[in-house]
Amino acid sequence: MNLTRRQTIAGALGTAAALSLPGRLSARTDQLLHASWGGGTGDTWTHSFATPYQEKSGTAVRVVEVPNPEAQFRAQAGAPQYHTGIGTFVQGVNLMRDDMLETFSIDELPAMKDIDEKYWLKTPDGRLAGVTPYFAYYGIAVNTNEASVDDFQSWKDLANEKWRGRLGMTRPIYLSTYDLTMFSIAAGGDEMNTAGGMELLTGMARNVLIVSNSLAQQNTMLERGEVAAMPFYSTRVWALNEAGVDYVKMVIPTEGSLLLPYAVFAPKGVADREQVAEWLNYCASAAPQESGMAYSGYIPANSNAVATDEIKAKLGMDYTxxxxxxxxxxxxxxxxxxxDTVAAIDQMMSTL
Known part of the structure; x- marks a missing residue:
């Protein structure tokens, strides 16, 4: 059975979804439950991962859209209601450090051999705490009705006072992880040496029209030209372009953009562990990742994934x-x- 996004949302959102699920998964199940963010992410997981996996294996995967899969894993620690969930790499690291994730040997997840080891979510003793299904990247989105892509060839350009009141910005939790990292690279440092990056981030903050908590709002600001540019996610710009908003362009500055690997992990003590390993291994394989790229612009992590000519044209290059x-x-x-970084950014923004 293929669930539409409407059916998924209607049947499984928020607290109501958590209460409707069994308190503990049975010893074996005909259906795996996968926690996902909503919207385009949930659609991608249903279309490119869950549905083809069911067709291939006979095991259904129900994609349950929740505001924050990590929060669900933490709330259900010791009695997991989901078999797997999607998260950022940082969320995966934090869950792993808190001993909240099931771990697997490479023999249980052999498809990970086709993914560069630097993208593995790995415990100190070498076990895998999840798989890497795809990447996005974090660059600068530009509304070309309001500015030129040539205006933002460096991350430093976002701190130029000529853009006062014309930029958008996300909230500190993401500024600490994404923006500050790339500003630090532009300033000659890195994620461990952020003094110069904080100066550039402060400069961008002075130029910001609004700090947005919502990706939907950020989409709207870019689409309507309420802001000329802002640091943003490649997949969001991809979705705008696919919807016909071709005047919003993604720029990879000369210093590069931030690679954002995502992780799929299982809660510690998950039921149906063997089935879960098979599902995770499928997520790490090339075929669903190629489908996810075509469907929503997520870049495959598996080195065997092949970019079609159409994909190359849209990206302007191949995966390598x-x-x-x-x-x-x-x-x-x-x-x-x-x-500590979030606290420092909060303090900086309170003084502007």
């Missing part, structure tokens, strides 16, 4: 060339220091 332009930071270091 694109990855070469993306910076992969030490996500463990970022996760470890995130609380």
């Amino acid at each position: 060339d694109l990855r070469a332009k993306l910076y992969q930071p030490d996500w463990g270091y970022i996760a470890e220091h995130q609380k």
Whole structure:
């Protein structure tokens, strides 16, 4: 059975969804439950991963849209109601450090051998705490009715006072992880040396019209030209372009863009562990990742994934060339220091 997004949302949103699920999954099930963010992410997981997996294996995967899969895993610690969930790499690192994830050997997840080891969510003793299904990247989105892509060839350009009141910006939790990292690279540092990056971030903050908590609002600001530019996600610009909004362009600055690997993980003590391993291994394989790229612009992590001519035209390059332009930071270091970094950014913004 294929669930539409409307059926998924109607049947499984928020607290009501959590209460409707069994308190503990049975020893074996005909259906795996996968926690996902809503909207385009949920649609991608249903279309490109869950549905073809059911057709291939006979095991159904129900994609349950929730505001924050990590929060669900934490709330259900010791009595997991989901078999797997999607999260950012930082969320995966934090859950792993809190001993809240099931781990697997590489023999249980052999498809991960086709993914560069630097993109693995791995415990200190070498076990896998999840799989990497795809990447996005974080660059600069530009409304070309309001500015030229040539105006933002460096991350430093966002701090130019000529853009006072014309930029958008996300909230500190993401500024600490994404924006500050790339501003630090532009300033000659990195995620461990952020003094110069904080100066540039402060400069951008002075130029910001609005700090938005909502990706939907950020989409709207860019589409309507309420802002000329803002740091943004490649998949969001991809979705705008696919919807016909071709005047919003994604720029990879000369310093590069931030590579955003995502992770799919299972809660510690998950039921149906063997089935879960099979599902995770499928998520790490090339075929569903190729489908996810075509459907919503997520870049495959599996090195065997092939970009079609159409995909190359939309990206302006192939996967290898694109990855070469993306910076992969030490996500463990970022996760470890995130609380203090957020506090520093909050303090900085309170003084503007």
